[in-house]
Amino acid sequence: MLLARVAVPVPLGQAFTYEVPAPLTAGVRRGARVLCSLGARKVLGVVLDVGDREPEIDRARLKPLLAVVDPEPVLPEELLGFLQELARYYIAPVGEVMQLALPAVERSAAKAALELPGLRAVGKLVQVAVATGAEPSKPLRGAAVEVLAELRAAGPTSVAELEQRWPSARGALKRLREAGAVEFEQRGKLPDPFAGEVVPDVAPELTLPQSVAVRGLVRAIEGGERRAFLLEGVTASGKTEVYVRAAERALSLGRGAIVLVPEIALTPQLVARFRARLGSRIAVLHSALGEVERHAMWRSLRSGEVKIAIGARSALFAPVLDLGLICVDEEHDGSFKQEEGVRYHARDMALLRAHRANAVCVLGSATPSVTSVELARTGKLEHLTLPARARANTKLPEVEIVDLRRTGPGPGGERLISVALYRALEDTLARKEQAILFLNRRGFSPSLVCEACGKITECPSCSVALTLHRARAERLVCHYCDYSRPVPDACPNCGEPSLVEEGSGTERIESIVAAAFPGARVARLDRDVAAGAKSARVLDRMRRREIDVLVGTQMVTKGHDLPEVTLVGVLNADAALSLPDFRAAERTFQLIVQVAGRAGRGDAPGRVLIQTRQPEHPAIRLAATHDVTAFLEVELQARHELRYPPFSRLALVRLDAVDEDDARLEAERLAGIARRVEAEGVEVLGPAPAPLARLRGRYRYRFLLRASDRTRLRLVLLGVARAPLDRRVRLAIDVDPVSML
Numbered sequence: 001m002l003l004a005r006v007a008v009p010v011p012l013g014q015a016f017t018y019e020v021p022a023p024l025t026a027g028v029r030r031g032a033r034v035l036c037s038l039g040a041r042k043v044l045g046v047v048l049d050v051g052d053r054e055p056e057i058d059r060a061r062l063k064p065l066l067a068v069v070d071p072e073p074v075l076p077e078e079l080l081g082f083l084q085e086l087a088r089y090y091i092a093p094v095g096e097v098m099q100l101a102l103p104a105v106e107r108s109a110a111k112a113a114l115e116l117p118g119l120r121a122v123g124k125l126v127q128v129a130v131a132t133g134a135e136p137s138k139p140l141r142g143a144a145v146e147v148l149a150e151l152r153a154a155g156p157t158s159v160a161e162l163e164q165r166w167p168s169a170r171g172a173l174k175r176l177r178e179a180g181a182v183e184f185e186q187r188g189k190l191p192d193p194f195a196g197e198v199v200p201d202v203a204p205e206l207t208l209p210q211s212v213a214v215r216g217l218v219r220a221i222e223g224g225e226r227r228a229f230l231l232e233g234v235t236a237s238g239k240t241e242v243y244v245r246a247a248e249r250a251l252s253l254g255r256g257a258i259v260l261v262p263e264i265a266l267t268p269q270l271v272a273r274f275r276a277r278l279g280s281r282i283a284v285l286h287s288a289l290g291e292v293e294r295h296a297m298w299r300s301l302r303s304g305e306v307k308i309a310i311g312a313r314s315a316l317f318a319p320v321l322d323l324g325l326i327c328v329d330e331e332h333d334g335s336f337k338q339e340e341g342v343r344y345h346a347r348d349m350a351l352l353r354a355h356r357a358n359a360v361c362v363l364g365s366a367t368p369s370v371t372s373v374e375l376a377r378t379g380k381l382e383h384l385t386l387p388a389r390a391r392a393n394t395k396l397p398e399v400e401i402v403d404l405r406r407t408g409p410g411p412g413g414e415r416l417i418s419v420a421l422y423r424a425l426e427d428t429l430a431r432k433e434q435a436i437l438f439l440n441r442r443g444f445s446p447s448l449v450c451e452a453c454g455k456i457t458e459c460p461s462c463s464v465a466l467t468l469h470r471a472r473a474e475r476l477v478c479h480y481c482d483y484s485r486p487v488p489d490a491c492p493n494c495g496e497p498s499l500v501e502e503g504s505g506t507e508r509i510e511s512i513v514a515a516a517f518p519g520a521r522v523a524r525l526d527r528d529v530a531a532g533a534k535s536a537r538v539l540d541r542m543r544r545r546e547i548d549v550l551v552g553t554q555m556v557t558k559g560h561d562l563p564e565v566t567l568v569g570v571l572n573a574d575a576a577l578s579l580p581d582f583r584a585a586e587r588t589f590q591l592i593v594q595v596a597g598r599a600g601r602g603d604a605p606g607r608v609l610i611q612t613r614q615p616e617h618p619a620i621r622l623a624a625t626h627d628v629t630a631f632l633e634v635e636l637q638a639r640h641e642l643r644y645p646p647f648s649r650l651a652l653v654r655l656d657a658v659d660e661d662d663a664r665l666e667a668e669r670l671a672g673i674a675r676r677v678e679a680e681g682v683e684v685l686g687p688a689p690a691p692l693a694r695l696r697g698r699y700r701y702r703f704l705l706r707a708s709d710r711t712r713l714r715l716v717l718l719g720v721a722r723a724p725l726d727r728r729v730r731l732a733i734d735v736d737p738v739s740m741l
């Protein structure tokens with residue numbers, strides 16, 4: 001009996017076994033998609049393997065596959081194998097993992113094509129007719145002859161276009177297909193914001209450290225070696241140029257490359273540099289793409305027509321053929337971790353995919369993660385360094401620490417714009433240079449507090465304060481679930497009209513700076529003003545010098561190369577330090593060094609002011625001297641003592657439910673199961689309510705597993721994952737968690 005194991009998109013761990021009916025035998029292959037029934041539904045799955053063997057379940061209960069979708073495997077073997085290993089690593093349902101690599105259109109179009117064969121446009125796709133090259137098997141008349149001649153002369157043409165010229169084109173095409181002379185394809189239209197003109201540029205002469213790094217990478221690529229590198233280069237040391245050269249070499253050898261960046265909308269310069277040098281041979285996968293464009297890119301990669309993909313974390317799953325190189329830029333960035341669904345880390349998985357594909361992997365950063373540094377120390381990553389800025393005569397900026405406990409507030413009594421910062425802004429504006437002010441909080445005021453009863457106005461579904469947003473028509477907004485309401489006149493708790501605003505967000509800072517410097521052009525960059533492509537527009541205005549002061553959240557810290565920025569102010573360096581997370585110091589350090597790195601990239605020297613109440617904290621003190629090595633020393637020591645990663649392996653098990661008791665009881669039961677699994681060296685910490693105890697109306701409990709090695713940790717997690725669960729409770733397993741909330 002021929003059986004196929006199929007990954008179907010359901011939240012269950014394993015693949016499902018189906019019987020392969022005789023007529024489908026030829027088409028059912030590993031990597032091909034098939035239509036199969038799942039309960040009452042019909043779903044698309046990916047075949048993992050086919051074999052002649054005894055079924056594990058009762059033959060009578062075995063269902064047959066219904067149809068084969070792809071004549072060729074939809075996923076290349078290398079990618080398919082990688083996805084299976086990823087599923088194993090994260091204890092994630094293999095069918096859901098497969099979905100990471102299949103564009104939505106590909107999923108729905110394939111299903112629709114099966115159900116509605118014939119001349120129909122599927123979704124937003126365009127139906128295209130293609131001449132097969134075969135001679136028609138019947139004698140043809142009229143329009144069919146002309147349409148065939150047209151297709152042979154002009155190449156693939158959309159059905160709509162043909163219909164405009166021959167009113168009877170549909171009928172003619174039908175006959176041509178029956179005669180074997182024409183086939184149909186679904187294609188996306190190709191409008192794309194990054195597809196505009198390519199501005200070519202000349203490759204700069206490499207600096208000495210750059211050429212050493214490039215040589216190391218190129219040798220490894222030429223040798224087809226599976227090697228992984230940590231490229232540690234200070235801000236503006238020219239890491240991008242190193243990636244470009246490595247990708248060029250891979251391409252010239254006929255191999256493909258993937259370049260991962262934290263947020264593609266915020267990295268137009270990196271993309272522009274790649275396009276300038278490698279032209280249109282690049283697929284830029286970004287969030288502003290429609291499904292159709294995304295699909296068109298996916299197909300051009302899958303066919304090998306395009307060999308380089310650039311994008312945010314999901315570009316790791318691009319079907320690049322003959323992969324030779326993966327670059328992960330700003331590898332320390334938290335956005336590489338997916339925090340819902342399949343909780344994977346694109347940086348860790350980049351190492352895995354490259355390894356399996358015999359490809360080279362480069363992790364680049366000015367502030368490498370503690371994890372990557374430890375990998376370099378133990379020889380698992382080869383260390384390349386770019387110790388100075390690339391452009392001649394540019395240096396790292398001078399950094400001054402402003403002790404908020406000793407400095408008075410500046411204009412309008414605003415504590416977060418100290419006198420020192422106010423003076424520095426004044427100087428910068430007088431010199432007609434630009435400034436960036438960084439604050440980790442969007443909105444006008446982070447909370448409303450009642451002076452009568454002391455209560456903070458909270459979100460009704462989450463255990464967090466509501467943030468006041470003036471720019472959103474004076475509303476209180478929840479930053480976790482996006483609930484919003486008008487500002488109340490009185491305290492919702494005690495009814496007294498004594499609500500006062502507490503603290504400052506980017507909106508308030510923007511308005512205070514604008515009021516203090518009436519001649520200055522002030523703008524803001526955070527999630528409220530800038531979703532997707534809009535953030536690129538703000539940065540563009542900044543580059544064209546239409547903005548003097550840019551106030552923003554993390555979005556202003558990421559990789560921008562703005563040569564006229566000479567002043568950077570970090571308004572509140574302590575905010576990130578106080579989070580209940582063992583990586584708080586690491587994140588604070590990275591944030592400060594990165595945002596400081598935006599200053600002084602051009603001809604004029606840069607200056608950075610860091611405002612803090614903890615000037616002696618290593619994360620702040622050592623960020624001020626750009627001393628990455630010394631900070632990592634301190635941090636690794638602390639991690640070692642506390643047995644945190646990279647000196648242990650962690651997994652968080654989260655449970656949530658509408659009813660608090662349900663969540664708590666299941667957390668206690670599963671933690672008990674975890675404790676009973678015989679696995680030496682695995683600790684179970686908790687359960688306890690999550691720091692964010694309620695989210696979107698659900699109570700959250702969690703426990704932490706800590707282990708000395710991955711195999712044992714996995715054993716315990718499998719025990720937890722396989723335990724039956726109360727249906728009112730949701731379980732999420734987070735292997736190598738990044739957010740501890």
Ligand code: ADP
Pocket residue numbers: 204205206207210233234235236237238239240241390391392559561
């Ligand atoms: P990083 O990614 O390390 O922060 P970038 O790649 O953005 O640095 O480079 C910073 C600046 O240095 C850019 O303006 C870039 O054009 C310039 N640059 C890079 N390499 C060289 C070089 N070899 N010679 C001159 N300028 C360079």
Ligand code: ZN
Pocket residue numbers: 459460461462478479480481482483696
């Ligand atoms: Zn909420």
